[in-house]
Amino acid sequence: MTEHNPMADQKESPEENVQLRCNRCNKPITPATAILTETGYRCAECVREQQRAFDTTKRLDPFLGFAVAALISFAGSWLAGLLGFFTILVAPGIGTLISNAVRLVVNRRRSKALNKAVLVGAIVGALPLLILAILPLLSGSGPLLTGGGNLMPLIWRAIYAALVSTSAYAQSRGLRI
Ligand SMILES: [Zn+2]
Structure with missing residues (x-):
C-alpha cells in the first residue's frame, strides 16, 4: 500500500540527530531546533x-x-x-533619558x-516638527534649494528622529538582560 523507501528509513535513524539536549528540561533537541541562550x-x-x-x-x-517617549522625544x-x-x-542622550x-x-x-511602544513613541514624538519642516518644501512656498542652508534644520530633525528612536529602543532592550 504505502511506498516504502529504505533510504528514507536509514536517514531517520533515531540516534542520528539526538546529540543535543535542552539543558533545562533535558528533552533531546536537533541542531535545527536548538536555541543557543546565554546558559x-x-x-x-x-x-x-522564559520569555x-x-x-x-x-x-x-x-x-x-509610548506617551513618555513621545513627550520627551517631541x-x-x-x-x-x-x-x-x-x-x-x-x-542619543535624549534616547537614554527616554529609556530611564x-x-x-x-x-x-x-x-x-513596552520596548516597541518606546520605539514608536520616540519616532512619533520627533515627527510633528519634522513634518512642519517638510511642508514648506512640498507646497513650494519655501525658498526651495536656493541654498543648502535652508535644508539643514530639516536634515538635523530627520537625523534626530533616527538617532533618538534607535537609542531609546536599544537601551530599553538592553535593560532586559
Ligand atoms: Zn526544554
Missing part, C-alpha cells in the same frame, strides 16, 4: 516559557511608555532644530511590547 542550548518551548517570565508589564504600561526635536551639528551628540524615564514610570516592569 546553553534550550528547546523552543523552554525559551518561550513569558520576562513579560512583567501591566496592560497600561506600553501606553505609558521636546528634544524642538531642540534639534536649534542645535545643528550637536544634534548628533545630544540625540519610561523605566521609572512603569516601575521597572518590562516586556517586548
